[in-house]
Amino acid sequence: MAVKSFKSLLVAVFSVFFVVLSAPVLAQHEPAEHEPAGQEAEHAPKKEGFDAKEVIFGHIMDGHDFHFFDWNGHAVGFPLPVIIYSQQKGVSVFMSSKFEHGHAEYNGYKLVKEEIGEKIVSSDPNEQFYDLSLTRNVVQMLLALIILVWILISIAKAYGKGLGVTSAPKGKQNFFEPIITFVRDEVAVPNLGAKSPKYLPFLLTVFFFILINNIFGLVPGSANVTGNIAFTVVLGIIAFIVILFSSNRHYWGHIFNPPGVPLGVKFILVPVELLSAVLIKPGALIIRLFANMVAGHIIIICLISLIFVFTEKLGQGFGIGSTVISIPFTIFIYFIEILVAFLQAFIFTMLTAVFISQAMEGDHGHGEEAAHH
Incomplete structure (x- = not known):
């Protein structure tokens, strides 16, 4: 009952808000009686405002x-x-x-x-x-790389001194050790089995490099590095090269000569499988990360921009009133973006591990057997 009352109250509030909002908007677009429509806009000086x-x-x-x-x-x-x-x-x-x-x-x-x-x-x-200029994406990416290397080297030195081995981890070790263990136990081992130690450094590097750039992109005034298609393309190409060098004869045999498939179907299936291996899989890595990081930033900026748009078009009162909606939604989306920053780093790393596993194994039975180890 309380939920229904709350929903009704929300509907009433939004209805009143948009009814009051629509009146000044309609009044703004009414042409003067003594001047034809369109002529007023032609003679009116162009006003520079919030874009x-x-x-x-x-x-x-x-x-x-x-x-x-x-x-x-x-x-x-x-x-x-x-x-x-x-x-x-x-x-x-x-x-x-x-x-x-x-x-x-x-x-x-x-x-x-x-x-x-x-x-x-x-x-x-x-x-x-x-x-060859140092743009803000390049500078921020280099800064993220320096910080990442510094963190990981300092953690490695601490382990080399016995901290976290003979005693409980402290400081940065205490924060990063569960994440490293999670990537190892939930991403590398289930997909790569006994070969996981070989690929774990690469998977951890990809995960933390994407994560730290995602987090940096949430700082106001910073660059959205992972929302740049060039950045995700390079990551996708690197992942594709690793997948390519991890593949074996059995994997390519299934692509160019699918077993148990009629000859007529192979003419259709082989191009699809080849396209999937060389384009669709890297493309999935590239587009997924790029689209998700761009979308979240656009939503946050659009919500903040509503305040300035309402202030410019409808007056300061409407601008101040719009903060009641814009600010809470912005804070909510911002916290969602923090979750997405971790989630997209995990998804990119997970899919990379899955594609490497498929390239190494080549058949479902062997892949499932390796996943149980």
């Missing part, structure tokens, strides 16, 4: 600086080095602040903002150059 699309794509796409927030019309953040090599000018190194966020040209180069991110172009159309 939710620019904010969303500015966050999920790569860039040449870290932008945290705006204060009194000025961007707060720090630029990154631009490194350009061309045969005509040689090597040019300068900070991205010289571009003044795309409003200025420096040394014959300018920064152009496109639908899919930022791009450096030359004022000379005949100049060919190579952009």
